[in-house]
Amino acid sequence: MKTLDFKPKLVSAIRNYNKQTFMADLMAGLIVGIVALPLAIAFGIASGVSPEKGIITAIVAGFAISALGGSKVQIGGPTGAFIVIVAGIINQYGIQGLTIATLMAGVFLIGFGLLRLGTIIKYIPYPIIVGFTSGIAVTIFTTQVKDLLGMQMDAVPSDFIEKWIAYFQNLTHIDPWSAGVGLVSVAIIASAPKFSKRIPGSLIAIIVMTVVVLLLKQYAGVTSIETIGDRFNISSQLPDAVVPELSWETIKGLVAPALTIAILGAIESLLSATVADGVIGDHHNSNTELIGQGVANIVSPIFGGIPATGAIARTMTNINNGGRTPIAGIVHAVVLLLIFLFLMPLAQYIPMACLAGVLVVVSYGMSGWRSFTALMHNPKSDITVLLLTFFLTIIFDLTVAIEVGIVCACLLFMKRMSETTDVKAVYDEIDLNEDADMERGNLEHLSIPKGVEVYEINGPYFFGAGNKFEDLMGGFGDRPKVRIIRMRKVPFIDSTGLHNLENMCLMSQKEGITVVLSGVNEKVEAVLRRNNFHKLLGQENICNHIDLALARANEIVG
Template sequence: MKTFDLKPQLFDTLKSYNKKNFMSDLMAGIIVGIVALPLAIAFGIASGVTPEKGIITAIVAGFLVSLLGGSKVQIGGPTGAFIVIIYGIIQKYGIEGLTIATIMAGVFLILFGLLKLGTIIKYIPYPIVVGFTSGIAVTIFTTQIKDLFGLTIDTVPSDFVEKWICYIQHFSTADLWCSLVGVVSVIIIAITPKFSKKIPGSLVAIIVMTIAALLLKQYAGITSIETIGDRFNVSNAIPDVQVPVMTWETIKSLVAPAMTIAVLGAIESLLSATVADGVIGDHHNSNTELVAQGVANLASPLFGGIPATGAIARTMTNINNGGRTPIAGIIHAVVLLLIFLFFMPLAKYIPMACLAGVLVIVSYGMCGWRSFVALMKNPKSDVTVLLITFFLTIIFDLTVAIEVGLIIACLLFMKRMSETTDVKVIMDEINEESDISKGNIEHLTIPEGVEVYEINGPYFFGAGNKFEEIMASFGDRPKVRIIRMRKVPFVDSTGIHNLTNLCEMSKNEGITIVLSGVSEKVHAQLQKARFYDILGEENICSHINLALERAKEIVSGK
């Protein structure tokens, strides 16, 4: 039996680490740190917190995810997926509520890892993942319209539809210079990869637009371009560790948003790690990764940070620039720390419209419109799940979307599992394949007064009703019912309950039940449930031939 291993990947990679590995990780770490800077600032502001909180999250979470994680190349930090959740929690519960919810999410993630749920979470249906990812992308794009065009609006409504109505009503207040900065930023980010794969377009846009805004203000008297410094007091001081006051009432009220953070963080981090595995030809330890994500989300809020997870874009940047061990992720966190300490005050000159442009590109990358369109050609059940999750995300919020999405996923799983189990009636003769390789087929005749049923697949709640419906369709009452279970891999409590009811009802009607071909696993489950006290050991047969012989004895009255 395989032992439960939670050892971080860092420990294994250090055994054969050398100077060549370090130089590759150093270059990758520096580049990823530079790429992460504008994103961390943008994600922090869009989430409703100060820009330095975004960077602190990238430093703390990025360091811990690489130090303790189950992937060699995963880069942790704030991501666009959390923007909607964080903003909603702050609006409803305040900053302290967000801190507590993030700590709780960290605990949930650690429990996910310890309970070995890493592999299970990866099997959440693809339409649900695409649905809420696309919904998040649309929501992020919607939240950036005001800053992108410099609209003059006192209070932007929180509701999606009301927000767009408000934008349309106030679009006449758009500022020409803010709009120009925003649009040019989007263009710069979009075209930079065509000229350089190493330099991030978001960083180029921020540098160019910040200089442009300063020159316009200095020499052209243009003061309408709002910057980070106009809205926030930017600080480079490392915050003290603060543990929030947690009451039972507060914890109860934050269970739902905390679980949403945990589930979304688990999905995104494991998806990112899986994508990375495919590129570098490696296999991550999903449970170790979840524990690391949990520790990161426990630590980040204590320093004033926000929720974090594995970031696909930064992870791919790390791989593409030579990063192959967790050392690259640790270096990325150190680079961000140095930038925070020595260059953070310069962030106050960055135009808000430029950051909005960065997030517009992020939302476009997240939307996955090609996957969305492709899924629309799938079966109606998948399309329904996709659209429900998508519209719930943009019209209500991500908490509702994930809760309903997971319920739909469970219902779909139950439906499809029930469809895998087939119950059929065998009439007159049984074609028993005794030696398939030689083409020998034995024909077994079913005696008069005997009915034979065969269950193919798991016998659980979905199959029980199907079985009862088939038996009810026969008018004649046999003396013996043989149930072939050779292709039943497992039976659950509902299946055992249905079998028990069937035996008791049949007994009252003078009908004997005989089971044939019960596997050792199913046999043990039935025995543990004391099912054989009702049926009798003599009516359990290992093979159909023996079951038919037993049926003949019962019919003849021997």
């Protein structure tokens, strides 16, 4: 029985911990906490919850992910990828439904880790990841157009196409002051890296534009610029832990969105951890990481938070500023907690247009347009999965996109795998120079006796391979007495392959043809034996190599 694969990196990191490492982690955690502040507020508001819920998520989930995760430098919290999902769940099920779905997602993530699925999740096709990530980016940008331009309009439609129709219909209702704040914020964030490597552009933009808006309101009489305080009541009080009431009907209805949260959280966190490994030269424990993410998504909603996962941008900020152990992530959570307790009321003065600008830049970074355009030069099957996932994400929702995308990718994978298996007929003689399964001495060729057909399977014997026999069997002309099937290049056989092989053998026997298997390896022979092929064909008709198979064929023909 396999032991539990749960080994938090924090445990091994503190064994040889010293003052120098702590000072590096402290500085990195302080900077990452400041970086995370505007993002947590923006992600919270964009998801349809109050700004403090975004910070609470970064505090609670960020602490749990660092303390219990399988990566030394992973920074967790709310991310842009969840905006679309969270907003959709709130629209359909309300805040209570989001809380329950996040709890369920946490349980799913823990289950993924306990079942050691961490490595399997990494194999989700790249076109699906790029497709839904780009789709999320477009959706985030679409949701921010109203606040970015300060449009004076009624409730924005939830449908993607209807949103853009409404935007074009309200182009005359743009507030120039708010639009100016939004666009200048984007410019500041985009240009900030040229002037400051440590202080994030989003924080600079928020500080600068908040001061500018306060001055405009105080001295220029500009009152049309909406701030967080105009839309939300800001609270700096920590919420009590509340476990929602659960019912079987509610759980059944939320399985799909909860599974979407879990899968997306697993993908994003493991991708972030993998990228971090390449930078610091470490190896994360994927199953421990999933369990840590699961605990974080159980604790976060209990304290009023939203779904969380590993954040690539914040993780890289942590690495670039010297963070090398989970202590940096814990410090980041403590910094956010102190800001929440003592400075949260100041958030009411932040302009909504500025936060929209932050998210516009985030959406651009998420879009991965270079990867998207590069994939457009790949095989048509990859392009199909990419575009299907992308358009399903923006037109419908991420749940549908992931489900359909994975199904399509699996079908295309099966098609490709079936094409890798080749079944060919061998006429007249066999070239022994290519045969590793043959005790051939000085012979170079081996003639095929009259009345014997030889077929060779090259590759795994599963779905699709059996049908290829039917296309070849009519090519010999006269009905044979023996069919030799060479399986020396068959590494394994699945249930579909077994079924096809059995049907072919039974069909041959009805026609009075003896089937002889040649070059069967031990693994495949064990599968055949468990399925009683030695009784169906006779043990003497299952041979180790071609010379024995031909000798057996000569006996039957003679």
